[in-house]
Amino acid sequence: MKTLSLLIFFFASMITCKETTTVYICNSPGAKKYHNTSNCRGLSNCTYKIVKVDIEKAKKEGKTLCGWEK
Numbered sequence: 001m002k003t004l005s006l007l008i009f010f011f012a013s014m015i016t017c018k019e020t021t022t023v024y025i026c027n028s029p030g031a032k033k034y035h036n037t038s039n040c041r042g043l044s045n046c047t048y049k050i051v052k053v054d055i056e057k058a059k060k061e062g063k064t065l066c067g068w069e070k
């Protein structure tokens with residue numbers, strides 16, 4: 001029984017370790033950048049909605065890390 005709970009713990013920690021990075025993008029048609037923080041300077045002039053997306057999704061859409069983040 002103890003082994004089982006250890007196994008469950010093991011798998012649960014594996015799931016939480018596999019974290020996906022969430023980035024922020026301005027939901028405008030012309031937005032080409034993603035941001036690590038929602039209060040980034042690059043997002044301050046966003047007149048559209050700021051949305052949270054998976055970093056892989058942002059990259060797939062051709063977005064690159066915003067210049068203010070470096």
Ligand SMILES: [Zn+2]
Nearest residue numbers: 035040042066
């Ligand atoms: Zn930014």
